[in-house]
Amino acid sequence: MMEVSSLSATYPNGFNAVKRADLNLASGKMLALVGESGSGKSTLIYACLGLLPKGSKVSGKVLFDQIDFLALPQESQRRIRWKKVSLILQGTMNSFTPVLTIKRQFLETMEEHLKLTQREAEAKAAGLLEEVGLDDGFLSRYPHEMSGGQKQRCAIAMALCCDPDYLLADEPTTALDVITQAEIMNLLKSIVRRRNMGMLMVTHDLALASSTADEICVMYQGCTIETERSDVIIRSPKQPHTIALVKSLSMMEE
């Protein structure tokens, strides 16, 4: 269980982006964090992992299976990232190093965090690529030799390389066409089930969230205002902001 309670985050310039946010994520479930731009979604997940810029103030608790993450010294936090919880950044498909092969980039991460021989690491990387629907020939490719969808699959495989229990993803399908987006969402959902992993996904798209996530948490002006099962929240939203979001989408679909 990942538990966030009363989490607040203030940037060095004094902007209070997250205000006493709460959320719970169970293993094997996908929770979508939904809100408009500027509502604090991305800040919340960076705050959970201690990744906000130096000088930011973070208070509250973030527990990963009872481990009080924010209370740990930096070195221990670093060991938990990737292995316990990993992160897929927004636009992550553009975060590969252009001059290294995919294999090199996998091995770099695994060498840092796992004690594997080169051969074991290569076999593991090939297995991970297979899990996301890519053959092992992609290991010898450079990032520019892949399409956006393929790079996104690769980024997901990389996030899984230390077998984390939790995966946090910031807008994992922006900049992909709808068909590739649907493929990636189905892939993430099947990985979450198969690995019994908890996944927290940030998205501004309520329709996408409601069509894939088990639960939805709506953020507004830094606060988590409503958390509910996906099918329930779109049928009977309670908070005025959630009602407005659902309404503006239903108007489109009419």
Place this chain on the structure above:
Amino acid sequence: MTKEVAAVENLTLIFDKSYAPALADVSFYLKERESLSLVGESGSGKTSLLRLLLGLLRPSSGKARLFGQPLDGMDEKELRSIRRKCSYIPQDPFGGLPPTLNPLQAVIEPLIITRSNLKDVETEKAKKLLSSLGIEEALWERKLIQGFSGGQRQRIMLARALVTDPELLLADEPTSMQDASTRMDLINLLKAYLKKGMSLIFVTHDLLLAKAMTQRGIVLYRGRVCETGPTDLLLRDPLHPYTKALVSALPKLGKPVEVKVKRKTLPTGFKGCSYFALCPYGFDRCKDLPPLKQLGERSVACFIGDTFQET
């Protein structure tokens, strides 16, 4: 008879002969007060079509017309004068606006260029557009474009496009960076202009948006027309396997997304249906190019598209 606003006939565009054409044999027309969507994923040729219509690109073969006049014989001066009846919203709000102007300057700039003297009424119009698009009055003359977010810049670009009251608006993914609620504001504003007599060519990869915004749609895949028809039919009863895949992959409130494609590697030198690489149904016949069949107010380029029954 209603006036023709824009038309292309058998348009083909080849950037590099060693690759498949960017556009192949595309035809459509748009009459006064009509609205048309160009739908497809990246690389399908939507943006190139807009640029061809404005004479910013020249076709390899085929014809393009604006307001009934063929573009191919026109020189730069004639092109410029015909472009003044149009507005174009480019896809990229970071490259599409002068970064060192403030929003008000950016919106009245097209008026300064096209009118010899700027009347107060017109400045008022610019202000009204900015405020109806949710750009705060306090920022109009105080903050430079470079300080605005992608979504805000898109709204400033829309104001800039509408301020000249264009007869034809060519808009390339104008709402891609908007949140759900502001997107509705943009849609409503565009609809009000359509009511006043503007014609619209709208580029999007989102069929729902195409339906909300326009009457007719053209679905493109790798530069070829897959299907055309009224947007509500494209969404409700798609005929081409690609349109079907687009519809089922669309995230709709509470409905699971479905993937109706089967990715295949194309044999080298493949000259058949452009959709063969993704089509879940493809068979031997699809190794020839399917013709665009006319079916009443719709058309579809697929051997099985009009007879196909979902099993």
